[in-house]
Amino acid sequence: MDAVLPRPFPIRHGRRAWLWATVPLWLAAFAAARLLEYAPFASLWFPPTAVTFAALVLFGIRGIPPVFIAALLGHAYTLERLGLDWTTTSVLVGGFGFALAHTVPMALLAVALQRVARRDPLGRFGPTTLFVLLGGGVAACAASALGGSAALVGAGMAESIDLRWSVVPWLIGDYTGLLALGPLLVEVVRHRVAPEAATQEPPPLWPKLTILIGLIAGTLGAAAVWPDDDAIVFTVFFALVVQQWISHTQTPRQALGALACAAVAIAVLVATLGLGQHALKLQFALIALSLTAYSALSFLGLRDDNQRLKALLSTDPLTAAASRAHFAAVATRAITEAQRLGQPLSVLMLDLDHLKRINDGHGHGAGDEALRRFAALCREQLRAEDLLGRLGGDEFAACLPGATREVAEARARMLLTTLGLASTPTLPLAASIGLATLVDGDTYASLLQRADDALMKAKRDGRGRLVVT
Structure with missing residues (x-):
């Protein structure tokens, strides 16, 4: 099942362009956050967090350089926009501090998510959702508290801003940007790079x-x-x-x-x-x-x-017939209902003849194809209300609620004729069939046993025939 959090893409062909598109996309998201500031250094959301998350989930460790470069450029732009007096040291300390604190928590989150996604039996929205919600909050907190504080301290702006009251808006802004846009970016880029059917x-x-x-x-x-x-x-x-x-x-x-x-x-x-x-x-x-x-x-x-x-x-995965347990449960209910209402019910036991010979002569692939074809032809001859089940190996059973002995016998003989017409030298198809009709006092086990006894007689008498009890 497809996962929202796939394994990182191998970087080849046009995918390198998608990787480095992270830089302009990150800077565009950074500009959007600037436009939505409602207080100094506090935005309604911080979309770059979503871009970072998507890049690291999609491209793994290869996503770190473009994100890091974009974060450095974003920090430098902030200093220029505010017209602050800054030195090379303040730019390097603040910029690298912000880039590291912004990238590392999201990288750790991406690594954890990749591991969970590979073990997630629910695929798209299982435990990975919990990791996005909880791990995203922790990562956003680390990025906000460490990244924001480092950037301000490195740029010499910490004295003019009370960090105690800035961390909470930064945290919520990062978390909001991650939740609102992160998984969507992953899904859109993943679909563009590796389209689905x-x-x-x-x-x-x-x-x-x-x-x-x-x-x-x-x-x-x-x-x-x-x-x-x-x-x-x-x-x-x-x-x-x-x-x-x-x-x-x-x-x-x-x-x-x-x-x-x-x-x-x-x-x-x-x-x-x-x-x-x-x-x-x-x-x-x-x-x-x-x-x-x-x-x-x-x-x-x-x-x-x-x-x-x-x-x-x-369902049996090979033949699409009902599994043994499912057939038993449905047939038992049908038998109980037929006895309660006084209605007829018949059961067919069917055995695909010479399956071992097909496997030995043509390979197990041919044997599997014979089983699939046999089950398909059985369903063609049964009614919509009838149920075909595979009991194991080459043995099948069919429950025909409401069918008298005459109706069930007609269906079985039509199946034998159809199998003969469909048989080929490379895929020989024939069946032995035993038929039993419900009588007073029958249970699922007793009815199937009588049908199975009739099947054994059909096989002893030369196979490819129907025996009715």
Whole structure:
């Protein structure tokens, strides 16, 4: 199953361009964070964290140099923008301190995520989600506290800014940027570099996305009209319901895209409408939106894996017939129901003749193909309500609820004729069949035993025939 956190890409052909595209993308994200500052060195979110996360997850250790270079350039740009008096030492100390503290925690997070993703039986949204939420918070805290403080101290700005009150906004900004954009960037770049096969077309996203963005825009617009009414801002949390709806009905990539659109909408509206006084509340709203999306996707991933596990337990992987346990459970219920209602029921025991000869003469691949073809021809001759099961090896059984002896015998003889027509020198197909019909007092075991006794007689009598009890 595809994972949101794949193994790092080998760098070859056009993928090197994707790797070094990290630098301009990181700087563009850095500029976006600058545009959304609501206080000195405090932004509504810090999108470069998402770019760093995606680069390190996708490209592994090779992603460190471009991220490091981008962080150095970002620090130098900040010093130039603020017009500070700085020295070479302050630039190097502050810049390298920021780059190291920004890169190392995310690199450690990426390494941990890669290891968890390789062991994750749930694939796309299993334990990896927990690591993004918890590990991302720890990494963001380290990057904010260490990176921000080192940059300010190295540039000689620490005296003008109270670091105690700066670390929390930095932490929340980094964490918000990571959750809102990080997994989406991983998914988009991974799909561009290694496209997936097309799957079933999902329902259109735009109606739900319109509702989501409209709700956010209406809430923040009202907050701009009545800036002193804090209660209005909290109505943005109704967007959680819409995000949950999207996550449950769209693909994971679309759900992450909707989350990113909501984050961008909130960030742009805060900057446009001058809602900096509400920025901290809206940061928590973005984190809540992210948690909603990830929780829904994790639930859906668990549900899908449970369905796949159920299918594996109930279906024979080679022939797509019911497994022995599933056949027994369904047939037992059908027998009980038929006895309660006084309805007929028949069972066929089927054995693919000379499977060992096919394996010895043509190889086990031919034997597997014979089993698959035999099961397919059986299903063609059975009714929609009948159940075919593989009991083991070359032995199959069919439960025919509502079928009298005459109906079941007609189906069995049609199958023998069909097998004869489908048989070839390289894939000979023939079967021995035993038929038993339900009588008073029968159980699943007794009915199958009578059908099996008839099958054994058919094999003793020369195979390729039907025996009815």
